[in-house]
Amino acid sequence: MDFKLTPEQQALKKELEEFFAREMKDAPPDYQGNILEATFGSDGGWEFYKEIKKKYAETGYHIMAWPKEYGGRGATIIEQLIFEEVSSYYGGPHDPFGLGMFAPTVLLYGNDDQKQRILPAIASGEWQYCQGWSEPNAGSDLASLKTTAIKDGDHYVINGQKIWTTGAHRADHIFLLVRTDPSSRRSAGLSVFNVDLRLPGIEVRPIRYMNGTHLYNEIFFTDVRVPEFERIGGEGEGWKLTRATMNFERSGVGFFSEVRRGLEGLIRYVKTTRRDGRLLSENPIVRQKIAKLAIDMEVGRALAYRVGWEQEKGNLLFSAAAASEAKVMGSELAQRMSNFATEIMGLYGQLEASKWAPMNGTMVDTYQLCMGFNIAAGSSEIQRNIIAWVGVGLPRI
Numbered sequence: 001m002d003f004k005l006t007p008e009q010q011a012l013k014k015e016l017e018e019f020f021a022r023e024m025k026d027a028p029p030d031y032q033g034n035i036l037e038a039t040f041g042s043d044g045g046w047e048f049y050k051e052i053k054k055k056y057a058e059t060g061y062h063i064m065a066w067p068k069e070y071g072g073r074g075a076t077i078i079e080q081l082i083f084e085e086v087s088s089y090y091g092g093p094h095d096p097f098g099l100g101m102f103a104p105t106v107l108l109y110g111n112d113d114q115k116q117r118i119l120p121a122i123a124s125g126e127w128q129y130c131q132g133w134s135e136p137n138a139g140s141d142l143a144s145l146k147t148t149a150i151k152d153g154d155h156y157v158i159n160g161q162k163i164w165t166t167g168a169h170r171a172d173h174i175f176l177l178v179r180t181d182p183s184s185r186r187s188a189g190l191s192v193f194n195v196d197l198r199l200p201g202i203e204v205r206p207i208r209y210m211n212g213t214h215l216y217n218e219i220f221f222t223d224v225r226v227p228e229f230e231r232i233g234g235e236g237e238g239w240k241l242t243r244a245t246m247n248f249e250r251s252g253v254g255f256f257s258e259v260r261r262g263l264e265g266l267i268r269y270v271k272t273t274r275r276d277g278r279l280l281s282e283n284p285i286v287r288q289k290i291a292k293l294a295i296d297m298e299v300g301r302a303l304a305y306r307v308g309w310e311q312e313k314g315n316l317l318f319s320a321a322a323a324s325e326a327k328v329m330g331s332e333l334a335q336r337m338s339n340f341a342t343e344i345m346g347l348y349g350q351l352e353a354s355k356w357a358p359m360n361g362t363m364v365d366t367y368q369l370c371m372g373f374n375i376a377a378g379s380s381e382i383q384r385n386i387i388a389w390v391g392v393g394l395p396r397i
């Protein structure tokens, strides 16, 4: 693997750094904390996201790696990762569901009509997606999901419930994994649908997070009629598509950029904060722990780029283990960093909306959100199981 960026990629990185340094100055006060929370958790943050999506659409930065016929530049996946890395570092809003997960799936498995309808709406920001996979009794064991879509003429009728649907209260579309063959078991008989959340029979209810923010939801489907042309891929092919989508979800480099930003803030904090008469930065334990976090961050970033590098070589559905390695490393690293930060901040470290909150409360915010990140998109235990089976060849038990 070649770790160097080409001169063109370096120039792109600089251009993106200038773009985000300029644009993020306009972020409103309630666009704060972790990117997900800043984007979906407040009305001001959401309005800012919609504005910046228009700027993404003008520049085309966010869809660089898409084929030219759908508005992309035909750039490499590495260039797309550079966009993700820089935007996350500056706290730029993301579209993890439409852009990050569904669009690559549609590009791989959608028919021409679906590509023509769905991709421009994601690129322009007109359609906002959420991810409809988990159910109250189907999370890690996703294949046991029970929501059904039963064929009725040229429609499917959907009944059931999804849960933990991040950002559904802001979204107007959902990509949905459902059971089209009710007599099937496990991963057979599942299909993927593109569903307009404004259809009759759909109800979105909030699930408040421990810090009070509204990021997550549950969604109820009662006799929702979805046209057949909204099925992505063949009937019964849902599991194949979903496995591909999972890898797109887990390959993000953004986690490590957010950690880089946090770590830089933490380094400033220890260089300027005294404890027992000396700077925290002179404490050997603090130094060791920060050095370890810095090493892990660089290792994780390399892992995430490896995922992109494999995909760029055309290995689009390559080993799920590499994506799992990056996911488990990124989510646990953010947890280790915020855990350590709140520890050395003492009682002040628990403050968020206060002038006394160290680092504006960003570390306690990350600390709380990380609990969810270690579960969302497949828990750390599940990721380690995948690494054990697929990555290192241990027997599947």
Ligand SMILES: Cc1cc2nc3c(=O)[nH]c(=O)nc-3n(C[C@H](O)[C@H](O)[C@H](O)COP(=O)(O)OP(=O)(O)OC[C@H]3O[C@@H](n4cnc5c(N)ncnc54)[C@H](O)[C@@H]3O)c2cc1C
Residues within 6 Å of the ligand: 130, 131, 132, 133, 134, 135, 136, 137, 138, 139, 140, 141, 163, 164, 165, 166, 167, 216, 371, 372, 373, 375, 376, 377, 378, 379, 380, 381, 382, 385
């Ligand atoms: C913050 C957050 C955001 C989310 N956003 C979305 C979203 O937008 N869309 C969506 O569809 N879903 C979303 N989810 C759901 C998420 O994918 C599931 O919560 C996750 O897959 C775990 O499933 P579960 O909650 O049912 O827990 P369970 O599967 O019941 O797991 C409970 C515990 O058992 C462990 N466990 C389970 N099976 C095994 C095993 N075989 N080996 C070892 N340990 C095991 C798990 O690691 C976990 O610790 C989100 C979840 C969270 C917390």
